[in-house]
Amino acid sequence: MDEREYQELITPYRECMENMENRIRVLAEDYRDRCGEEPIHHIQKRIKTKESIEGKLRRRDMEETAEDARNYLRDIAGIRVICYDLEGIRKLTRALKRQMDLEIVKEKDYIANPKPNGYRSLHVIVRIPVYFLDKKELIPVEVQLRTVAMDFWASLEHDLKYKAVRDLEGIDTRAELKDCSRIIEDVEARMQILARALEVGE
Amino acid sequence: MDEREYQELITPYRECMENMENRIRVLAEDYRDRCGEEPIHHIQKRIKTKESIEGKLRRRDMEETAEDARNYLRDIAGIRVICYDLEGIRKLTRALKRQMDLEIVKEKDYIANPKPNGYRSLHVIVRIPVYFLDKKELIPVEVQLRTVAMDFWASLEHDLKYKAVRDLEGIDTRAELKDCSRIIEDVEARMQILARALEVGE
Amino acid sequence: MDEREYQELITPYRECMENMENRIRVLAEDYRDRCGEEPIHHIQKRIKTKESIEGKLRRRDMEETAEDARNYLRDIAGIRVICYDLEGIRKLTRALKRQMDLEIVKEKDYIANPKPNGYRSLHVIVRIPVYFLDKKELIPVEVQLRTVAMDFWASLEHDLKYKAVRDLEGIDTRAELKDCSRIIEDVEARMQILARALEVGE
Amino acid sequence: MDEREYQELITPYRECMENMENRIRVLAEDYRDRCGEEPIHHIQKRIKTKESIEGKLRRRDMEETAEDARNYLRDIAGIRVICYDLEGIRKLTRALKRQMDLEIVKEKDYIANPKPNGYRSLHVIVRIPVYFLDKKELIPVEVQLRTVAMDFWASLEHDLKYKAVRDLEGIDTRAELKDCSRIIEDVEARMQILARALEVGE
Numbered sequence: 115m116d117e118r119e120y121q122e123l124i125t126p127y128r129e130c131m132e133n134m135e136n137r138i139r140v141l142a143e144d145y146r147d148r149c150g151e152e153p154i155h156h157i158q159k160r161i162k163t164k165e166s167i168e169g170k171l172r173r174r175d176m177e178e179t180a181e182d183a184r185n186y187l188r189d190i191a192g193i194r195v196i197c198y199d200l201e202g203i204r205k206l207t208r209a210l211k212r213q214m215d216l217e218i219v220k221e222k223d224y225i226a227n228p229k230p231n232g233y234r235s236l237h238v239i240v241r242i243p244v245y246f247l248d249k250k251e252l253i254p255v256e257v258q259l260r261t262v263a264m265d266f267w268a269s270l271e272h273d274l275k276y277k278a279v280r281d282l283e284g285i286d287t288r289a290e291l292k293d294c295s296r297i298i299e300d301v302e303a304r305m306q307i308l309a310r311a312l313e314v315g316e
Numbered sequence: 317m318d319e320r321e322y323q324e325l326i327t328p329y330r331e332c333m334e335n336m337e338n339r340i341r342v343l344a345e346d347y348r349d350r351c352g353e354e355p356i357h358h359i360q361k362r363i364k365t366k367e368s369i370e371g372k373l374r375r376r377d378m379e380e381t382a383e384d385a386r387n388y389l390r391d392i393a394g395i396r397v398i399c400y401d402l403e404g405i406r407k408l409t410r411a412l413k414r415q416m417d418l419e420i421v422k423e424k425d426y427i428a429n430p431k432p433n434g435y436r437s438l439h440v441i442v443r444i445p446v447y448f449l450d451k452k453e454l455i456p457v458e459v460q461l462r463t464v465a466m467d468f469w470a471s472l473e474h475d476l477k478y479k480a481v482r483d484l485e486g487i488d489t490r491a492e493l494k495d496c497s498r499i500i501e502d503v504e505a506r507m508q509i510l511a512r513a514l515e516v517g518e
Numbered sequence: 519m520d521e522r523e524y525q526e527l528i529t530p531y532r533e534c535m536e537n538m539e540n541r542i543r544v545l546a547e548d549y550r551d552r553c554g555e556e557p558i559h560h561i562q563k564r565i566k567t568k569e570s571i572e573g574k575l576r577r578r579d580m581e582e583t584a585e586d587a588r589n590y591l592r593d594i595a596g597i598r599v600i601c602y603d604l605e606g607i608r609k610l611t612r613a614l615k616r617q618m619d620l621e622i623v624k625e626k627d628y629i630a631n632p633k634p635n636g637y638r639s640l641h642v643i644v645r646i647p648v649y650f651l652d653k654k655e656l657i658p659v660e661v662q663l664r665t666v667a668m669d670f671w672a673s674l675e676h677d678l679k680y681k682a683v684r685d686l687e688g689i690d691t692r693a694e695l696k697d698c699s700r701i702i703e704d705v706e707a708r709m710q711i712l713a714r715a716l717e718v719g720e
Numbered sequence: 721m722d723e724r725e726y727q728e729l730i731t732p733y734r735e736c737m738e739n740m741e742n743r744i745r746v747l748a749e750d751y752r753d754r755c756g757e758e759p760i761h762h763i764q765k766r767i768k769t770k771e772s773i774e775g776k777l778r779r780r781d782m783e784e785t786a787e788d789a790r791n792y793l794r795d796i797a798g799i800r801v802i803c804y805d806l807e808g809i810r811k812l813t814r815a816l817k818r819q820m821d822l823e824i825v826k827e828k829d830y831i832a833n834p835k836p837n838g839y840r841s842l843h844v845i846v847r848i849p850v851y852f853l854d855k856k857e858l859i860p861v862e863v864q865l866r867t868v869a870m871d872f873w874a875s876l877e878h879d880l881k882y883k884a885v886r887d888l889e890g891i892d893t894r895a896e897l898k899d900c901s902r903i904i905e906d907v908e909a910r911m912q913i914l915a916r917a918l919e920v921g922e
Contacts, residue, residue, distance in 0.1 A: 117723070117770060125345050129338045136331045137447060143327050144448045155673050156560055164723060198673060205449070213447045215417055245339060245415045246346045247407070266670040266702075269559050269602060270709040274716065290712055294705050298670075301698050301705075305674040308694055312678065319521065319568060357875050358762055366521060400875060468872040468904075471761050471804060472911040476918065492914055496907050500872075503900050503907075507876040510896055514880065529749050533742045540735045541851060547731050548852045609853070617851045619821055649743060649819045650750045651811070 115180050120164040123180040127191040130242040130253045131159050134193050138257075141209050145202070153202030155262050158194040162187075188219065188239050188254040195257065196265045199306060200225070203236055203259045210240065210257070217241040217252055225264070231288060232267060232295025235260040263302035267295050317382050322366040325382040329393040332444040332455045333361050336395050340459075343411050347404070355404030357464050360396040364389075390421065390441050390456040397459065398467045401508060402427070405438055405461045412442065412459070419443040419454055427466070433490060434469060434497025437462040465504035469497045519584050524568040527584040531595040534646040534657045535563050538597050542661075545613050549606070557606030559666050562598040566591075592623065592643050592658040599661065600669045603710060604629070607640055607663045614644065614661070621645040621656055629668070635692060636671060636699025639664040667706035671699050721786050726770040729786040733797040736848040736859045737765050740799050744863075747815050751808070759808030761868050764800040768793075794825065794845050794860040801863065802871045805912060806831070809842055809865045816846065816863070823847040823858055831870070837894060838873060838901025841866040869908035873901050 142154045168178045176182040219239040228234045236259040241252035344356045370380045378384045421441040430436045438461040443454035546558045572582045580586045623643040632638045640663040645656035748760045774784045782788040825845040834840045842865040847858035
């Protein structure tokens, strides 16, 4: 895959990523207008680099071509939606699923079922229609939804990723990581109980 | 209409304007990949200001509310596509009309039938679906397509608009304006004949 | 202050906010090239709305004019930099202070000295030169720097802000809030000790 | 120069291009506030691609490295300002030259002295300060200023560039091109005389 092929490959993915961001912003705006609350803390997005696409294809024993990238990778475009609470995540996801022109390809709920290291997030692969001069194509975008607490934990873990994670004298690194995940979840729960209690009493 | 109502009004229009820009960029990219030629010189876009929306409603004897703006105005969001030649305009317009999820509301061909002062452009009003939390709405965007020559004339005319256009001693201003439009059209035609001749001979 | 005056007021502030964002992104890029680590988790920015500017002027017994806004408010443009750790905050702040064309007006270190409710962040007011047709002006931008942990706490607190914070039966709301702040700080410290231990051992 | 080196190379150029665009927009805004006229029709900008940088270095017998690009190329970042008239070009250029932190490296006035084929534009190379973690660098940006007429001609010429320009049976292609340039210049002059006449009479 040379630079020109990579640029040609990612153009529709970039369009879909922006399309998805706009869809989510419209939903968030609607949410705010009705409930008086902003559901989204912030949004991040990224297009996989040429190096990263080629690396992933290689690890899966596929050819490092634009064609194989198109056929087998579904996270070339990714968008991450950091919400204030679980209810925001659930409402946005439900609304996305109701959009008739989208196709939900796959859903992985690491919130209901966290990964062993403590990772929590909701992953949805959505295919979005893109219109070319004389055909329509469905392009996948990976949407990750998480609360600020889940993102806080992921950012601490990101900090560790630069180092080689291994056990230190007297410290079980992985257990430590998971323990932090649990504490963060607890803090978030305590604050939300507080929020709900204040709400009820209003 | 207060500032908050205006902001609420224009949010989905902004989303649609960007959606339309993305659709046009995808088509242009596809055109370039196939023909080796860039069809678009540049794109401009604008959301009508609060003042401009209120002025237009007033002139049409409607109420200056967000509701009347939504019901009666179709140019709250506008996008202008300046193409290198007529063929680009025709191909992009045809491709837009083929996009199944869009609704073409109205088309005015001021290229085939220029306005009396010499104005030429193709105007299309397109309605684009926007998905809210629990409903879908079709939002209109005005798309203007013109060649660089037509835009050149329009920009000269824009220069005059700041002044009060009236006849000067010995000058028929409107005739002068129209004459310039004709000359610009001629130059564009000469250059395109040249381009086509070079093409044939290749 | 009518809409036109507001728009005229904020134009140079918007330019400065983007200028500041670019300066910070250049520093972050330089940091990454040298240390192999990304210092910034994400950046948020905002221009105060007309309503918010007028409200603040009113509360301070000033006139609700563009002139008073220009003379007395220093947070019309704000940018928030969420870093992975304290070291990133310190390095970015030091580098900003070294930029000769900037003027540091004020610095409040709520990291060294947290607010009573547990709020932590570093606030710096920086004045940036803007060149008009025939004069130069220095425009203030408020830069807030915080770690992901501080931002996590602030986002939980933001969630409460929508409700009227008051004591509930058997719960001391403010103490609860502060307790959470302490726990989050602890988790962050634990993870950073872990990160440093892994680093040393490499 | 691999992809990573290219990305590292262009980062500060992108920052400067945006910085320059902001400076020009502030000047245009100031112009509009004072004269009631918008001076700028539109702005275009581009960063040279990796391929284009390498091609230019090769043609000049330099090494295709980021270092040689940095040392010898001054148009890696380019911004094109299309103005409504010559006065706008002159005023913007004068104001840019007065900005104390910029360094004007080179100026080529193809408006006073058009190229043989009819090309007209004002080219200025400006060096803009960029602050890294512990040093300041001056990065060049090429600013091209032209009227809509000059841009119209350039866009017609761009249309021809895709073909091999050569003489056709009975047509002197280059003379034809230059003749069009003259006619476009005439039309623009006629319209501006008209504009000025209307102004005087106000």
